[in-house]
Amino acid sequence: MSDWVLAYEGFDPAHEGLREALCTLGNGYVATRGAAPESRADGVHYPGTYVAGCWNRLTDNVDGQTVDNESMVNLPNWLPLTIAVDQGDWLDLAQVEVLTQRQELDLRRGVLTRRVRIRDAQGRITGLTQRRFVHMKRAHLAGLETTVVAENWSGLLRIRSGIDGTVKNAGVRRYNTLAGDHLLPIDQGGASPDTVVLTVETSQSRIRIATGARTRVWLSGERCDPPRQLRTEPGLVEQEMAVAVTAGQEVTVEKVVAMHTVRDWAVSEPAETVVAALERADDFEALLAEHTLAWAHLWDRFYTALEDGHQAGPQASLTIRLYLFHLLQTLSLHTLEADAGVPARGLHGEAYRGHVFWDELFVLPMLTLRAPGLTRALMKYRYRRLPAARDAALVCGLTGALYPWQSGSDGREVSQLIHLNPLSGRWLPDVSQLQRHAGLAVAFTAWHYFEATGDMGFLEEEGAEMILEIARYWASLATHDQDLDRFVIRGVMGPDEFHTGYPGAETAGVDNNSYTNIMAVWVLRRALDVLEALPVRRRLELTESLGVHPSEVKLWQQMIHKMFVPFHLGVISQFEGFEDLEELNWEDYRQRYGNIQRLDRILEAEGRSVNDYKASKQPDVLMLFYLLSADELRDLLSELGYTLKPDLIPRTIEYYLGRTSHGSTLSALVHAWVLARAHRDRSVDYFKLLLESDVADVQGGTTAEGIHLAAMAGSVDLLQRCFTGLETRGGVLRFNPQWPEQLGTFSCRLRFRGNDIIVRISSTLLRVSAVSDDVPEIQVSCHDQLLTLRPGESVEFELPSG
DSSP states (O other): OOTTEEEEESOOGGGHHHHHHHTOEEOSSEEEOOOOTTOOSSSSOOOOEEETTOEEEEEEEETTEEEEEEEEOOOOBOOOEEEEETTOOOOOGGGSEEEEEEEEEETTTTEEEEEEEEEOTTOOEEEEEEEEEEOSSSTTEEEEEEEEEESSOOEEEEEEEEEEOOOOSOOSGGGTTSOOOOEEEEEEEEEETTEEEEEEEETTTOOEEEEEEEEEEEETTEEEOOOEEEEEETTEEEEEEEEEEOTTOEEEEEEEEEEEETTSTTOSOHHHHHHHHHHHOOOHHHHHHHHHHHHHHHHHHTOEEEOTTOOSOTTHHHHHHHHHHHHHHHSOGGGGGSOOOOBTTTTSOOGGGGOBOSTHHHHHHHHHTTOHHHHHHHHHHHHHTHHHHHHHHHHTTOOSOOOOSSBOSSSSOOOOSEEEETTTTEEEEOOGGGOTTHHHHHHHHHHHHHHHHOOHHHIIIIIHHHHHHHHHHHHHHOEEETTTTEEEOOSBOOTTOSOOSOTTOSSOOBSOOHHHHHHHHHHHHHHHHHHHHSOHHHHHHHHHHHTOOHHHHHHHHHHHHHBOOOEETTEEOSSTTGGGSBOOOHHHHHHHHSOOTTHHHHHHHTTOOGGGBSOBSSOSTTHHHHHSOHHHHHHHHHHTTOOOOTTHHHHHHHHHHTTBOOOSHHHHHHHHHHHTTTOHHHHHHHHHHHHHHHHTTTTSSOGGGOOOHHHHHHHHHIIIIITTTOEEETTEEEEOOOOOGGGOOEEEEEEETTEEEEEEEOSSEEEEEEOOSSSOOEEEEETTEEEEEOTTOEEEEEOOOO
16 A cells, blocks of 8 residues: 555445545646546536635525525536547446446645546447646646547547536535526637637626636557537537547547636736647646656655554555645645635535635644745735725724634625524524634734744734734723623634524623633733834834724733633633533433534434533634643733643543534544643544544545545644644744654654754654755754754754653
């Protein structure tokens, strides 16, 4: 078994959607699912293509309400290529005998290969080999090569190659009662004898997209030019051709594709641009060589190795590489020039309608230590939407910036207002926009980037303004409770996502969610740090332009000492009043339902509410221990006047661990992280579960609708930052390892303050090597030892056993 090849044998209709998602190819600009080229969306296959930042909004009437849904658009399918023999039917694996079928995703090269041998009703055996790529260097190009071997027959091989723009968004079954027709046909036809072009436009956002395909044919290695028939209809263009073959002959069909939208850089008219691109484009092999070289450079930069001898499972190394591969296909150097955020489900499907949530919190800290420029580019997605966030705060009568829970094209809140419970069939109110903590994630990743890079230009130009405005929002949302003599935050939803309000309450939201309150204090403290860190002139410019009055700063200083945090039974309460909720009979529900990950849906279908119970979908309070070190949390609570007792963190972890349904892939990530220091064996168990999240589709069918990008990035980050205890504070690369012995030896390449660094760690030794030889020295600490790492040298730390 190779650690670089994800392989599937045979054809499994029930899991084809999962395979297509995991075999998606992309480059950060565009991605195409790993569907068979001859397939159409039919309930088994779903050939989707998505461009980062291509959105459209449609309106529906649902249950008497008018709702707007903005979606990442499924764009024209460039894959269609099929064959037929003589006057027989076009290829359909369901209508022939499949002798062998194997699909391989080569992670090292970014190439998807499919090998099929079929026998038709006349006994003719045909071999089919297909290779495809989505070019990692040339963002607008892709290629598909199909080689057909007539093993035991002679006759006419018919070939059909085209582009299908009649597609719609239909990749998520529960959305299929809602509008999904986003594309309007504009033009289709031939640009040259071997090239066809299709132009469409999104119906509301008016984004014009052109896709061109150049199809060439070789017979037994010699270029041939068979007659072609052009067939068009609105939204569809195809070419048909035929080649006479004898038994044993090989026909190769090369399809090179270009795609542009009107929003791309240096594009006047997309159709003209794709035609010019295809005229310049080299042949398939030359493009493939260039593409694989780009991947080689990328893997060198993102070098990650879980070496032999680990006990994380037989496919752990492959899975880690697969998840890193999909991260790099979603967020790449091409994202630097795109107005794109961190999509929760990648560019791999239509779940969550492609929206941006708070996933940068789990993705960007890992990326920052590999490709800091990419993190800064992704933070610009948030900075460009700062005006919309200010408007959202103003609508609420508040100051500062309120970032939406779900974001799409322009930064407005695009969370749904009602949602369908598939278990009960009922449409229910959706108040998830009360998850105000998306802005906390923006501030956290901005500050983490600054600490890791020391990029003062980012802080002056973008970071400081975002952090200050987010802090101002929380300061204006909080109110002073006279009885408590503390500041409180009311009417929000926490990260757990189950509790939308109190039992029987008419108004939505809960009060004093601990994660929200404590992270609001964290942001206020960072806002004060920002003002201290900025050069005097820039500080004056910002405070004057934003209207930050000294009295406002004084209020922040009061709030970081007087924010209310609820406790009960020696643990941090999830929110005020959590202790008054009913206990759930977890064992009873597991026996009756088996999978209770979506306990909220189960209870609603029973006529009950999850709001009544001490039950969480995913970590809420425990997110504090994921983001903050024990020392940082202790310091923060101490300034608030609360004592962090030695057993509070482990007691809190145990308390909520037994009251969580694990209805999210993030649950395994966060639990692995927070258990790492005190319960390494249990942490590794959750790490193994996290590795299964998408390859085994542990959420029961959701991966087919799109990967879980935060879980994928988090699996790498557990190795990179959690088990190594890696932090970047005060310009020092700090390690506090708790490396599990069963994970053997791990090594990776990082970038810190301009230095390329190789980290290699086992349970007994940490070695940090400076690859660069022309950069300043840096300080590296491990436990209480501080060493200087000079260019081209290494430092080592022996690690205590246990």
